[in-house]
Amino acid sequence: MKTKRPIKMKLKLKVSPDKIDYSALTWYSDAKRLIKTLYGEHWKTFIGLLASTSPRVAVKKNWKLADSILSAYINRDKNPEKFADILGRLMPAHLVNVIRTLQGRPIKGPKVSRFYQNLVGNLDVVTIDVWICKAYGIDQSRLTENVYNQLEQKIKDQAKAANIKPANYQALIWYCIRRLSGKNPRSFVSVYNSIKYETRFFDFMLDN
Numbered sequence: 769m770k771t772k773r774p775i776k777m778k779l780k781l782k783v784s785p786d787k788i789d790y791s792a793l794t795w796y797s798d799a800k801r802l803i804k805t806l807y808g809e810h811w812k813t814f815i816g817l818l819a820s821t822s823p824r825v826a827v828k829k830n831w832k833l834a835d836s837i838l839s840a841y842i843n844r845d846k847n848p849e850k851f852a853d854i855l856g857r858l859m860p861a862h863l864v865n866v867i868r869t870l871q872g873r874p875i876k877g878p879k880v881s882r883f884y885q886n887l888v889g890n891l892d893v894v895t896i897d898v899w900i901c902k903a904y905g906i907d908q909s910r911l912t913e914n915v916y917n918q919l920e921q922k923i924k925d926q927a928k929a930a931n932i933k934p935a936n937y938q939a940l941i942w943y944c945i946r947r948l949s950g951k952n953p954r955s956f957v958s959v960y961n962s963i964k965y966e967t968r969f970f971d972f973m974l975d976n
Contacts, residue, residue, distance in 0.1 A: 775915050777904040781944050795939040796886045799956040814838050816869030819884035821862045828959045841870055878916050891935035894920040903945040
């Protein structure tokens with residue numbers, strides 16, 4: 769059996785230190801803290817929904833969608849039609865993992881499962897999306913499981929050399945490549961602060 773050759777990949781970021789947003793290093797821990805505060809006993813379910821609906825969805829829409837699903841699920845006995853309607857409007861690729869999340873089962877997929885792990889506090893695995901692929905000069909259509917594992921290991925090695933957790937190193941790269949591409953990188957904390965009056969407040973969020 770032939771050993772597959774490692775795919776060529778090179779970090780293509782050329783950013784001066786003063787242009788790097790080091791707040792990205794706490795992106796995951798800040799998001800976890802906020803989610804636990806807002807969603808209480810439901811925090812892991814919310815993260816599961818957030819990860820499940822993240823592919824091909826902007827950060828702001830991702831949060832609002834996960835919030836609406838959780839709200840409809842919690843109130844499904846009172847309003848089953850709304851719950852059914854929300855599930856019926858989901859992309860098929862999202863629906864499978866949304867159902868698994870609501871059933872308390874692990875979600876599937878290298879990107880979404882690692883994204884879930886990062887948000888619940890495991891910073892030793894790496895979430896790789898289209899932006900991370902771009903940063904390393906990889907066509908996402910070539911992101912097979914083997915290539916994913918190679919790139920994840922490369923990021924882990926670079927993070928170790930920088931004395932940074934792999935997930936935090938990935939977040940730093942994600943911020944940089946988004947900015948270099950003319951996009952606005954946004955954390956879940958900043959997104960929540962901009963839409964907090966648009967999302968549902970559960971009873972446990974209210975001041976006593």
